[in-house]
Amino acid sequence: MTETEPVGFIGLGIMGRSMALHLLEGGHSLVVYNRTRQKALPLLDRGATWASSPADVAARCAVVFTIVGFPHDVEEVYLGPNGLISNARSGMLFVDMTTSSPALAVRIAEAAAVRGAVSLDAPVSGGDKGAREGTLSIMVGGDPTAFNRVLPLMRLMGKNIVHQGPAGSGQSCKLCNQIVIAGTMIGVCEALAFARRSGLNLDRMLQSIGSGAAASWTLQNLAPRILAQNFGPGFYVKHFIKDLRLAMEWAKQKGLDLPGLRTVLARYEALASRPGGENLGTHGLYLLYDSSPFLPPSH
Amino acid sequence: MTETEPVGFIGLGIMGRSMALHLLEGGHSLVVYNRTRQKALPLLDRGATWASSPADVAARCAVVFTIVGFPHDVEEVYLGPNGLISNARSGMLFVDMTTSSPALAVRIAEAAAVRGAVSLDAPVSGGDKGAREGTLSIMVGGDPTAFNRVLPLMRLMGKNIVHQGPAGSGQSCKLCNQIVIAGTMIGVCEALAFARRSGLNLDRMLQSIGSGAAASWTLQNLAPRILAQNFGPGFYVKHFIKDLRLAMEWAKQKGLDLPGLRTVLARYEALASRPGGENLGTHGLYLLYDSSPFLPPSH
Numbered sequence: 216m217t218e219t220e221p222v223g224f225i226g227l228g229i230m231g232r233s234m235a236l237h238l239l240e241g242g243h244s245l246v247v248y249n250r251t252r253q254k255a256l257p258l259l260d261r262g263a264t265w266a267s268s269p270a271d272v273a274a275r276c277a278v279v280f281t282i283v284g285f286p287h288d289v290e291e292v293y294l295g296p297n298g299l300i301s302n303a304r305s306g307m308l309f310v311d312m313t314t315s316s317p318a319l320a321v322r323i324a325e326a327a328a329v330r331g332a333v334s335l336d337a338p339v340s341g342g343d344k345g346a347r348e349g350t351l352s353i354m355v356g357g358d359p360t361a362f363n364r365v366l367p368l369m370r371l372m373g374k375n376i377v378h379q380g381p382a383g384s385g386q387s388c389k390l391c392n393q394i395v396i397a398g399t400m401i402g403v404c405e406a407l408a409f410a411r412r413s414g415l416n417l418d419r420m421l422q423s424i425g426s427g428a429a430a431s432w433t434l435q436n437l438a439p440r441i442l443a444q445n446f447g448p449g450f451y452v453k454h455f456i457k458d459l460r461l462a463m464e465w466a467k468q469k470g471l472d473l474p475g476l477r478t479v480l481a482r483y484e485a486l487a488s489r490p491g492g493e494n495l496g497t498h499g500l501y502l503l504y505d506s507s508p509f510l511p512p513s514h
Numbered sequence: 515m516t517e518t519e520p521v522g523f524i525g526l527g528i529m530g531r532s533m534a535l536h537l538l539e540g541g542h543s544l545v546v547y548n549r550t551r552q553k554a555l556p557l558l559d560r561g562a563t564w565a566s567s568p569a570d571v572a573a574r575c576a577v578v579f580t581i582v583g584f585p586h587d588v589e590e591v592y593l594g595p596n597g598l599i600s601n602a603r604s605g606m607l608f609v610d611m612t613t614s615s616p617a618l619a620v621r622i623a624e625a626a627a628v629r630g631a632v633s634l635d636a637p638v639s640g641g642d643k644g645a646r647e648g649t650l651s652i653m654v655g656g657d658p659t660a661f662n663r664v665l666p667l668m669r670l671m672g673k674n675i676v677h678q679g680p681a682g683s684g685q686s687c688k689l690c691n692q693i694v695i696a697g698t699m700i701g702v703c704e705a706l707a708f709a710r711r712s713g714l715n716l717d718r719m720l721q722s723i724g725s726g727a728a729a730s731w732t733l734q735n736l737a738p739r740i741l742a743q744n745f746g747p748g749f750y751v752k753h754f755i756k757d758l759r760l761a762m763e764w765a766k767q768k769g770l771d772l773p774g775l776r777t778v779l780a781r782y783e784a785l786a787s788r789p790g791g792e793n794l795g796t797h798g799l800y801l802l803y804d805s806s807p808f809l810p811p812s813h
Contacts, residue, residue: 401774402697431730
């Protein structure tokens, strides 16, 4: 595509607004839509054009990115009465960057194909920081030709961009990422609780275990936040529960039993049932294990 | 201590023989004992002296290191009729580097104190590679003066040497290390199984998730071994089960419920009940999830 063709962007939350800004800064004209118009204002100030609905975005753009909240939001944006697919023209290209269901990604790709369009699933990891800095990891499922066509735009938003396979593969890969994080997180939280209950000094404990076989991004980045009693997101418990449920459902459909994932999900659901729990950062899982996190360690 | 005083070393398995060799190479004369004498031969060839029992080691040395298999071995070496404690003299210093029970470490430290001796618990992490290269992490519990006295010897064996607190603290810290690894490992294994069942190419999946928030030593070092269908140790399933059981018992004594750890331990026990299971490397956990690990991924 040339830089004069406008690019569509739907979903201007914390992630989407940073990602859309990189497209603008890359010299592309942008047509944006978001359920809450106010979140679009910083982009409109920088020259983006407002669209009144997903259908309106589809009418004005040949390439549309989406990153919304939950699978039912994806379903509405794509398959709803005022959605992208029923307004798709031949040759159009859709890229859903929401973490969503692999099965839904396949369904949308099939619906797009019926109209001569293509839909890719391309969820990301790297969080708000990766979105701001344009260093996201992007995991892409779907038609390889379409992937190559949209790659220059993705390179404005991410660094580690990998075509994973057919439609749904990007979502499956992202769920793998979340399954790994789930296990790592419960290990880190239970170890910290064990350390406190054993009377260890947590800083010294981390000094011993932080650089060997127990090392992980979670241990390095989130354990210090737990020690600092800073349980804000980061990544919300409510969104992580969504991802882990998607993984459980997909595994179940595939006949795969994942007792580790099931255990972690149950713990997060217990956390979310507490007042304020679902709006904690994922490392808030620690609070299930330590009823007095605001007491200093015993020595 | 001067370099002319002989140092005792009991337990010459894969870890112990490398660690003892560093003491020899550091210029110390060494008195060694091992249940199987043959394992001592390479050290005897290099000038170490054979002792006929732990009591014999105690009779000849003022400082004794031990690294044996299981807590009952530690108990026998220290508290048995021909053991170190009943032959201890005032001023002697014992250092148990076995991964063992925090409660047993306290018991041995108390028994040593009765005879005017000191016992430290100082388990290690870093595996056979860390032992060979002298880069172990050493987590030390017990008397700080004794810790400082023995630190020059420990520096021949390890790099990251941290005094964790009173007797038992070294063991508690090592168990924290194992709890983190347990969670991380089940996350990695379940994600790989999920990826295969989803038809992903596992190399590409790892390329997407290996450097972000899912990153860990386990993912980086053991996932490639799983992909290469190399399930040998590394670290034995049977030893990891020992460690996880110690952690479960200690947590239970402290009134701490650790459902993540309990889930992982149950999975490892299921693995160990299979023929050959307990002699796999810890990443053999993957085999519980994938009945056909020797088939190539689907694309």
